[in-house]
Amino acid sequence: MTDRYAVIGQPISHSKSPTIHNAFAQATHQDLRYEAVEVPAGTLADALQRLHGDGFLGVNITLPHKADAPMLCEMISERAQLAGAVNTLIRSDAGWRGDNTDGEGLIRDLQRLAYAIKDQHVLVLGSGGAVRGMIAPLLAEQPASLTVSNRSPWTPEKLAEQFRTVGTVTPRTHATLKGDRFDLIINATSAGHAGVMPRIPAGVLAKGGACYDLTYGTAHAPFRKWAEAQGATRIADGLGMLVEQAAAAFALWRGVRPETETVLASLRPSQGA
Template sequence: MDQYAVFGNPIAHSKSPFIHKMFAEQTGQSLHYAAILSPLDGFAESVSTFIASGGRGANVTVPFKEQAFKLVEQLSPAARQAGSVNTLIYQDGKLLGDNTDGIGLVKDLLFNGVGLKDKAVLILGAGGATRGVVLPILKQQPGMLHIANRTAAKAEELARHFCQFGPVTGSGLEAIPPMAFDVVINASSSSLSGESPDIASSYIANQPVCYDMVYGKEITAFNNWCAAQGAGLTLDGLGMLVEQAAQSFYLWRGIMPDTQPVRQALRMSLSQA
């Protein structure tokens, strides 16, 4: 039986085995998918052991995406631009790296009826999560994309890195352009610590779609704050998780699973937790 896995530290909380088990059952694929706790200083060795034992592919989560980027022998264009890898593919004796996070975000937005073409998009945060989604967002041809971060230099550097692909700018949180945004995406870690974003409520005045990459049993701190400011729609990152997993599954097996029943089952399992 073909072996797949997700590598992370910590990893016990991962929903990836649940998701890929459903994908496999739905598509009639014979495979086994496990969660592997890799030592912080032993990621490369963990992957090598996994491949030697018959591993065909894997997902990579925190904190190993940058290490995976350096480990693989060949990078997809998406992974190269993101500077990180969340999907490993072992094929013809070579380890290939891709990044499906951005596709996952865009597909989740489209699933919820949110297109980005000609829209004004604001992303909060300039870390790895943002870097992984900028190029797929720009491929949707937004009217503009602005990256805002506590440390302005990081946002400005990201904007420079991606400006050849579309209209993207960067600034500190205090210098966001005074305009109406159509979509506001939280790619910072603020919701993990229960904090609301450090931006003016005026940026939610246009009733934008507000999207938090974090998800959980309860509504996230970011989405709670946005709803209170009059957001038109709030979405969390559960759908992004499922959609990026579906893209990984497609890269491994050549079959695109139906994500809707998996979304529903995962949401139900969270509500019952």
Template sequence: MTQHDPAATLRFAVFGHPVAHSLSPQIHAAFARELSIALEYTAIDATAETFPDALARFAAAGGAGANVTLPLKQQAAALCGSLGDGARRSGAVNTLVRSNGGWHGENTDGRGLVRDLTERHGLDLRQRRTLLIGAGGAARGVAPALLEAGIGDLFVVNRTPERADALADTLGEPARVHPRYLADLASLGEFDLIVHATSATRDAALPALPMSLVGTRAAAVDVNYGEVAIPFLAWARAAGARDAIDGLGMLVEQAAESFRLWHGRRPATDEVYAGLRERYAALVTAD
């Protein structure tokens, strides 16, 4: 972790495609004001093809750290000279830290999700039979932390079965982690925790999900927020989920973890979360 001159303005960014909608610049600006740290944080649109060059230019211009979002998280891991435990286990990076002339990669998504669910929403995740929908960068980011939080069996389903198999292999706990196909959903029984971690709803294409998946105490969580989360949350409420939670809290908490890695101090998050929740209240409560 690098300690910086508090008088210097540090450069940070979030890379993704699309990324203009990202709330990360607003969140990090609020954190910086709270802790009196001067920084510049911008959104940089980069596709898989342009990301390596864009990141190199950012580093050459003095970039000290960055966040990475869809669809670049697995690619970011490959561009790092070193990886933290969570990033290594998941094969996905959402936080880049400039280190020894290269990039060190971390993944704060999972810690952010677990902190939001347990501390903000008061959920006990222990021994919850869990369904993870998706096997891309977002799913890879949260799976290790869910296992570490003590969930029970984890079933991973994905449109491309090979990706579900690959994530299960990466997690390395065959006794607890079970890759399955979307076609298997109706036969999997009830779950206590269902996490939707695909980008499908960005294209209005939520997979067909049987209502029989929802157990009596089920919490349904979408790692997305805003309009993108509405289809899954609406399905969850219709199916009788006890809790239906979007990814806004996770977004704020993972950002605070990234901020801590860059600056050595973790900001308070409640005020930032409350402000964003008010902004998105009409959307995330829609049926």
């Protein structure tokens, strides 16, 4: 019987995860089928029970469920516990084990692009579930500083407290970034999906600085335009992170880590960036 896996969220029809994972399966000669399943907010518990009953062996979780998933796992990995967010579920006899591959995916893609992190001043825009998964891996790369900024101060301050045993996170609102300079700016907001750029002061990107966006395709356009206006020497979208975090999840499920360059190259023409 073909093994079954899925990505769940809402909306989900646009997801590239089925294309990515089915390509991984073909490349590694794995007999599996990966599909997208629409799961509205507030119905995660019922959906996971149903998927378990239907025999699914693993599940990827995206918006709006990442922060709710840990409470529905019988156990979660140390990195998922630290992040307070789960994006990957592994079937157990009784339920699900949770993990978080977002940070691993980000770091692997930054390394693929030869983006420097060590001794750099790094700014992360946003404070959602993906950011929580990124903070510890970013700190492990020993940046000179790591700042997390949001429109309001509450969530960045909460994150700084949450990760204080791992390293120093400087909380900021977008407005209070004025006068600061960063070597690497990572956009982890969803603003691009609405066709806009977070309102942050001009001049925060240091001379020679680089920019990275977790979004891709048309959602990446506003941040790219802003980065170009700020004189960024390098600008990248998040398609590589999507593929790399998927490869990390695939390895958890199947015990083999697929090669990612071929899959990433195949996605480029279809996603328009």
